[in-house]
Amino acid sequence: MKSIAVLPQGSVSHEALLHLLGGESVDLVHHKLISEVFLSTAGGTTDYSVIPIENTIEGSVSLHIDWLINEVNLPMQAEWIFPSIQNLIGHPQEFKGADGKTDYSKIVRILSHPVATAQCGQYIREHAPWAELEPTGSTSGAVEIVKDNPGKGWAAIGTTLGAATHGLEIVARRITDHNNNFTRFVLVGPEPVALARKSNGDKTSLLVTLPEDFPGALHQVLAAFSWRKLNLSRIESRPTKKKLGTYYFYIDVLEPIESVLLPGAIEEIKALGCQVRILGSYPTYTYEEEKAEVQ
Numbered sequence: 001m002k003s004i005a006v007l008p009q010g011s012v013s014h015e016a017l018l019h020l021l022g023g024e025s026v027d028l029v030h031h032k033l034i035s036e037v038f039l040s041t042a043g044g045t046t047d048y049s050v051i052p053i054e055n056t057i058e059g060s061v062s063l064h065i066d067w068l069i070n071e072v073n074l075p076m077q078a079e080w081i082f083p084s085i086q087n088l089i090g091h092p093q094e095f096k097g098a099d100g101k102t103d104y105s106k107i108v109r110i111l112s113h114p115v116a117t118a119q120c121g122q123y124i125r126e127h128a129p130w131a132e133l134e135p136t137g138s139t140s141g142a143v144e145i146v147k148d149n150p151g152k153g154w155a156a157i158g159t160t161l162g163a164a165t166h167g168l169e170i171v172a173r174r175i176t177d178h179n180n181n182f183t184r185f186v187l188v189g190p191e192p193v194a195l196a197r198k199s200n201g202d203k204t205s206l207l208v209t210l211p212e213d214f215p216g217a218l219h220q221v222l223a224a225f226s227w228r229k230l231n232l233s234r235i236e237s238r239p240t241k242k243k244l245g246t247y248y249f250y251i252d253v254l255e256p257i258e259s260v261l262l263p264g265a266i267e268e269i270k271a272l273g274c275q276v277r278i279l280g281s282y283p284t285y286t287y288e289e290e291k292a293e294v295q
């Protein structure tokens with residue numbers, strides 16, 4: 001049985017993984033922090049890590065992409081998307097007013113993963129702009145802290161699974177600023193993944209470093225893809241962290257690495273003097289709403 005490192009029980013990552021697996025049995029190893037998730041697979045304790053890398057509202061989860069680029073050498077082996085449905089969670093009755101409705105003035109602190117908090121910015125500004133916002137390693141980690149601190153006016157933003165895991169109540173449902181809020185996850189690890197579920201295509205993620213003082217280098221890199229009609233689904237720059245103003249380009253190509261034209265494009269880009277690192281070539285799984293078990 002394969003082992004998979006993932007954020008705590010009831011986190012969005014955990015929900016998303018359960019959906020991807022669709023009942024396939026694996027050994028789940030929960031960690032409080034994403035750094036611990038990465039390191040457990042990098043150190044060989046687990047076979048794969050579940051990493052959220054992009055969100056509809058927040059964009060790239062830069063910290064996680066930077067870990068993939070700089071801290072570990074773990075190829076991406078699968079990608080899938082899953083809705084992030086966030087709720088306000090607290091102790092039963094703690095935020096009830098005399099009229100039975102939620103009395104937001106009782107909320108003094110809201111804890112959650114920063115990506116989840118950012119997804120609910122409008123809701124917080126409208127209902128409890130005074131609340132102190134405390135970042136946690138995961139949404140369910142926030143729910144656990146709230147569980148351990150009753151009567152203090154603390155609430156968490158998290159999933160229904162997170163609330164159920166820790167026996168807390170949903171104070172308000174679906175509080176993200178936009179309903180169509182999805183997160184892209186990757187499974188990273190040394191070996192390819194064999195899932196029973198059928199994939200919906202393949203992707204290759206590349207990290208391209210441009211040579212210095214080469215006017216038009218990015219244009220030429222993109223031309224190598226465009227004249228071969230290789231479809232790109234994402235291009236993003238990340239600082240190299242070595243010198244101010246120098247960037248990597250993170251590029252997703254909608255083809256597997258063994259496709260006819262992609263290796264030639266990579267060779268052409270290398271011939272321009274660029275460095276190319278293959279971050280992974282992997283199946284993608286789209287979200288099929290009718291099969292999902294999200295509340």
Ligand SMILES: O=C(O)C(=O)Cc1ccccc1
Nearest residue numbers: 011012013052113116138139
């Ligand atoms: O904190 C969690 O539950 C996570 O899995 C990280 C996260 C947070 C918000 C959106 C997607 C993933």
